[in-house]
Amino acid sequence: MIDWIAVADADCAVPAAPPMTDLVRELSRALADPDPLIRDGAPYTVLATWIARGTIEESRRLELGDEMTARFDDPRTEARTFAPLVLDMLVRAGDFKAGWVDAFERWYPAERDLRGHDATLGWLHAVAHGADLLASFGRHPEVAPARMLNLAAARLTAPTDHVYDQLEDDRLARAIALVLTRTDLSEGEAVGWLDPIADRFGADRISTPVPAHISNCLRTLRLLHLLADRGVRPTSEQPAQPLAHRDAVKSGVATVLDRIVKR
Structure with missing residues (x-):
């Protein structure tokens, strides 16, 4: 388990291990955690910073966006409602897929x-x-x-x-x-x-x-x-x-x- 508070305090420097794919996977899970201190804490800060800086490679960012659109169907409210925050990070950083718009359009008025x-x-x-x-x-x-x-x-x-x-x-x-x-x-x-x-x-x-x-x-x-x-x-x-x-x-x-x- 990564100490995301320590990562955030170190100006979001990338840990030496594990590989970025595993780091992003853990951050993705954290952004759906029922504990608000995890979901809305250091993992949020780190993910937002890495996306804005281009630290995460484009192919993994696009995969992350797809994960968030799938999360619109999650039975847990906290998972659904933090998905658009991550998608917003990605879109503002320049990432985009038409399917993201379709999924958002289905979810937003139905929530x-x-x-x-x-x-x-x-x-x-x-x-x-x-x-x-x-x-x-x-x-x-x-x-x-x-x-x-x-x-x-x-x-x-x-x-x-x-x-x-x-x-x-x-x-x-x-x-x-x-x-x-x-x-x-x-x-x-x-x-x-x-x-x-x-x-x-x-x-x-x-x-x-x-x-x-x-x-x-x-x-x-x-x-x-x-x-x-x-x-x-x-x-x-x-x-x-x-x-x-x-x-x-x-x-x-x-x-x-x-x-x-x-x-």
Whole structure:
């Protein structure tokens, strides 16, 4: 067993043994461990650093991505919800396979365990982790941005009794805004993904207490309206970027919000 804390403390220097294939295999297992101190601790730091630095060879990184897509079908919530984090590391480092998008598209709106945090398992964050990957795919040149916008709409309209409680709405709104910075989006694509949201929620009278799925949607769209107005930062170090078709997006979001809350 590798002491990953010691590896992280040594600036993620590669241990002399075992071979890299075995090291990555152990890190992959750690990123699905039910113990949050393992899953979200030093192994996460080491894997993210090695991927960013190109320490792991490309063929093994692609295999790792395939392992993560298979993990979307894992019976354990913590395994499923940390898979998009690893895929996001890979995509941001320049790795990509079309099958990863397909697998993510199947999982994201279908995930039912939307808890942000669990007292025993630690961070789960299916919506937030998925949102980060949605943003990376949505900005990738080989992925049609409208496809990821439609996926965001599918996540927002999926039935749930869980109210987002750990800023998942903010993460999803930011992801949508980042996709909407794509300059190759048509105006119709930039606002068309809102139609199923309006159709799903606009015809219903809002009861009290407000249903979880409607609360999640309202809060996400409200922040998106703000980001459309002010722009969105890809990272905290970068300046805000404007959304394509800014005024149309603001108008479209406002119209949907009005339709949902109208009595």
